[in-house]
Amino acid sequence: MHSDKEDFIFGIKRAIPIILGYIPVGFALGVMAAGAGLSPLQMALMSIFVYAGSAQFIAIDMLSSGTNAVPIIITTFLVNLRHFLFSASLAPYFRKIKQNFIPIISFFITDESFAVSITDAEQRALCHTYYLGFYVTAYLSWVLSTFIGATLGSLIPDTKALGFDFALPGMFLALLCMQFKNAKFILIALVSGFLSIFFIYTIPGNWNVILATIIAAMIGVFLSHEN
Amino acid sequence: MKTDANYLYLILAMGLVTYLPRMLPATLLSKRKIPGFFVKFLSYVPTAVLAALLFPGVLMVDNKLNIGPSNPLFIAAMITLPIAYKTKNMFATVLVGMGIVMLYNFLI
Numbered sequence: 001m002h003s004d005k006e007d008f009i010f011g012i013k014r015a016i017p018i019i020l021g022y023i024p025v026g027f028a029l030g031v032m033a034a035g036a037g038l039s040p041l042q043m044a045l046m047s048i049f050v051y052a053g054s055a056q057f058i059a060i061d062m063l064s065s066g067t068n069a070v071p072i073i074i075t076t077f078l079v080n081l082r083h084f085l086f087s088a089s090l091a092p093y094f095r096k097i098k099q100n101f102i103p104i105i106s107f108f109i110t111d112e113s114f115a116v117s118i119t120d121a122e123q124r125a126l127c128h129t130y131y132l133g134f135y136v137t138a139y140l141s142w143v144l145s146t147f148i149g150a151t152l153g154s155l156i157p158d159t160k161a162l163g164f165d166f167a168l169p170g171m172f173l174a175l176l177c178m179q180f181k182n183a184k185f186i187l188i189a190l191v192s193g194f195l196s197i198f199f200i201y202t203i204p205g206n207w208n209v210i211l212a213t214i215i216a217a218m219i220g221v222f223l224s225h226e227n
Numbered sequence: 228m229k230t231d232a233n234y235l236y237l238i239l240a241m242g243l244v245t246y247l248p249r250m251l252p253a254t255l256l257s258k259r260k261i262p263g264f265f266v267k268f269l270s271y272v273p274t275a276v277l278a279a280l281l282f283p284g285v286l287m288v289d290n291k292l293n294i295g296p297s298n299p300l301f302i303a304a305m306i307t308l309p310i311a312y313k314t315k316n317m318f319a320t321v322l323v324g325m326g327i328v329m330l331y332n333f334l335i
Contacts, residue, residue: 189277
């Protein structure tokens with residue numbers, strides 16, 4: 001077991017690729033929010049309370065087209081339901097950390113923070129300070145970049161030219177390769193990946209990740225019973 | 228735009244419906260024994276989630292399938308795949324890939 005302080009610093013380091021990915025996306029969201037008439041403070045408050053990229057994009061789009069609050073709240077709930085799976089997957093690893101911190105730490109579960117920390121948790125036991133250092137750092141980078149995006153609007157430099165939009169896919173790629181313990185995992189990845197694209201084409205409303213994950217993981221369970 | 232108070236209620240409600248699915252499973256399941264079937268299922272979730280996030284990100288441009296030389300993220304992913312697989316290094320994969328995309332945007 002590493003010390004609390006060591007894990008805190010390790011956590012902050014693990015947030016770096018996520019920050020690289022959050023900056024351009026946060027900027028883009030902020031610019032869009034400013035265009036929809038939100039103030040930088042309103043943008044920052046949404047990031048502070050909701051902290052969920054795709055749901056925030058959808059909410060701002062709905063706000064700018066004059067949608068009422070109830071459909072926005074329902075959509076947010078549905079788009080973010082996939083966190084339920086992430087939270088359940090982290091639960092066994094949360095057994096060994098200070099229990100009082102679980103309701104705080106779990107607030108910060110996103111696609112990206114989940115993907116990195118579940119990989120780290122599979123490697124070794126982690127203190128609650130790892131999650132705090134990591135999750136809060138990623139969180140602040142998101143809140144700040146959406147705020148800056150809304151403040152500067154179209155003055156934002158073109159981060160795309162610098163390759164920032166590969167940061168998150170590159171991270172997912174490396175993490176995915178770490179999951180490949182045997183051929184079965186590669187098969188599940190291929191099924192899930194192509195299902196995800198298939199659902200983008202066939203089912204509107206950001207259902208692709210949760211549907212592809214459930215089906216592919218079920219196939220994994222089925223395959224392990226066959227053996 | 229909505230009034231400030233309405234906006235505040237809206238984002239608080241959005242925050243609540245986002246927080247509950249994040250918090251409840253972790254809090255409840257970390258104290259209980261999880262059934263074997265579900266443990267098996269959860270062991271495949273990271274792999275499935277990562278692929279479900281990665282594939283659209285590098286194989287699609289503007290929500291359309293684009294597997295070819297006009298998609299810089301696809302090129303970068305193909306070149307960094309062996310690096311990712313061999314080194315299992317997140318930083319190396321991200322930085323090399325970003326460099327490739329930057330070069331691609333600069334040259335093409």
